[in-house]
Amino acid sequence: MAATAGGSPGDVADVVRAELRQHGAAVVELADTLSDEDFRAFGAHLGDAMPEIAPAVQPFVTDGVILNLVTRHAHTADTSLQPFAENSLSLHSEGSGRTAGEQPRYIVLMCEDPGADPASAQTVLVSMSVVLQRLSAEDRAVLSRTRYADLPAGETILREHEGREVFAFRDFLHDELKWVNEGDDGDDAVDRALQALLAGMYESGASGVLWRRGLLVVIDNTYFFHGRTAGVSSPAHPRHLKRLRLR
Template sequence: MHHGAFTENSTDRHVASRRNLLDSGAILPPPAAPAIHATAAGFLAGPVHDALNCLASTGCAVVRLDEPLTARQFLAFGALLGEAMPEKDPAVLPYVEEEVILNLRREHATTADVSLQPFATNSLSLHTESSGRKAAEQPRYIVLMCVTPGNDPTASQTVLVPMADVQRRIGPEAAATLRQTRYRHSAEGPSLLRTVDGRPVFSFRDFQSQPLQWTHLGQDAGGVNQAVLGLLAAMYGTSATGVHWARGMIVVIDNTFFFHGRTASPPAAAASAAPRHLKRLRIM
């Protein structure tokens, strides 16, 4: 067993790629999953099954409703997917309703405070949800519903990057290294790369300038930092899509199919009279 740390350099290839993807104001193509159109009143009575089928086959479901679901309807939809995870982080409790619905309202300008970034104009680096937890404690699905999209159509697109594409780009040697590497602080956590149902599944967050402390279970840890560097380059160098939010839109992301993140809001959006507001469920 070996321990070490990875810290990015400003000249690393993925740093410029990350900036171009998340902070340049680029308009990304929408997800390939076909949109399912329905009314909020009728969604749970039938069209929901089309969404579940699409999610099972592609790892993503996109639903366009005439208006957002009520909290009760949103919880009922989540219950069809699994068990909603309680939001227990003290930093987010002011934004929580019904113990499991997180209101992602843009209320802060750009901030270095990680706990406030989901509620600010910052971009969010690519990651898998709860990557440091045990595999059984990580959410399977992230459900996002738009209440207010914001006034600027380029503001805060939710970014999706397929794990299968990333795994192909890193190559077999780096993949083998990542399969024997995990976060050091998470002794019972999964490796950075594993296989689930025959698919490559990552548990990984781009820590940006913060060190990533790792443990490698193999005999030779000399290639770990290079493998992490290759992973980051693949994450930001592959085909990314962006969700362009509209009121009543729901997107379900399978946490074992996609990395996800968020583009930055333009500076003018911080003073918008109608800041973006999404609701989120995390489903086990």
């Protein structure tokens, strides 16, 4: 059940903080959507907004930090356009290809318009703690010694954060994942651990967000993987979410 909130950006942030402490995510019904100014002000109560600097997304960026996730394209193989297309998005933690200090803590999504088919393009959340429980002790140990090849030492897929084990990982689907193991684990052991992680991410237990105007969702990036089901593009009535990433 979503909490309800109204009033100033600070009042909304108070409701969200309470939900985050209890659940690691917050789902809040707003009386109406926040203006861009109030959306940024709300975010400032939780952290610092990260600039959207990728060249491909610039046509969808407002004020340097708000990404307008508008469904404009049919299914595409261009990964830079997939957030704005009918494609599903695989489960991931945000910024897994960056060092821990460069990853966002919170992902904020606000629905301006659910689009022509609100049942499509649902945001999906999967609890990291549940996935962790699905892994063997051996697989967890291997993942704690394995990192993306282009990240520095210590930036492993499974790591400790605030006394909890958390993941920094993306399902790359058909693209190659280049990894480095910092221990003496063999290739077979790493492959088994990665396969077990992917299987655990996609087992039953995901939660889907059915978007409606004024719904605000905040995801703690150290508690949940997130992704998206496939959507439907409708030029006359596109889906539109606004996103902030906060550190």
